[in-house]
Amino acid sequence: MNKNLSFPRPSLQDPRVAFATWFGVGYSPFAPGTTGSIVAALLAWPISQYLGVIGFFVIIIVTLLLGVWASEHYVRVSGQEDSPAIVVDEVAGQWLTLVLIPPDIIYYVLGFVIFRIIDIIKPWPISFLDRRVKGGFGVMLDDCIGGILACLIIWNIWMMTNL
Template sequence: MSTDQPAAVNPGSGPRRPTSRFLLSHPAHLFSLGFGTGLSSFAPGTVGTFFGWASYLVLNLYLTVTGWGVLIAASIVGGIWMCGYTARKLGTQDPSAVVWDEIVAFWIVLLLITPASFVGQLVAFVLFRFFDAVKPPPVRYFDRTVKGGLGIMLDDLVAAFCTLLVIALWRSI
């Protein structure tokens, strides 16, 4: 039996919605589901990005730029495996509940626009959510062509790049 889709946890049942029990069943799920923010029934990607923003503000009190670099690099590498693992267990390619990709990508945006006022960070948030949710080219290309954990992480990293490009153009005017 050869298919492009990963096998569901319960064959024949199709993709499933994660629960708090699922969240706590494996450390990879805890991270992939954004420490529970991905369980939101309303706009989990937006809720996960808000968590990314809040956690950035707290972590930024303690981390240097080098510390951020190490954390982000580890979060991307670990995220590829964790997000792919969680997606396979949920029986779908890129479950909306998996928000680790939004969290890490938005950390990158915030780190690279610093210093930025609250309004500047809010603009970055709105732009990032636009690129992540609407998926205009080139985000759509990576979302559709790269699969598994790498694909889950990569389309959000491209959305972060697009966000940073718009902000850089805006700042240069």
């Protein structure tokens, strides 16, 4: 069940709201964070194939910067510090998970699963930062660190299985 239904739902006509919710994906009635991660994983493959690792990193950096700006606005207009409707953080985190991973369906699925587990359980120091850092930067920070951690886990699995 989507926990953000009792709060004001800012309009997607505002480009900052559209970006924060990843063009409405965050308004999904079922598991908006997971839905955002699925969309991100599906987009990661063509982005990595057409733009390469450096191009993908550029897209991630732009998404991070715009995500902080858009999330800050969404927090302000919705009154929710970290609304489930904000899924641009899941998009950036999922992309950080997959950017250095070979474009292989097994690694992408594994990356999706590991990122979602990290995002849900929020191990230390992610949980600490999630509680302490607020606003748009805080919204983006925990998922980005989770994405980097998931990437390191998948990368190590890849390296161990391809010796």
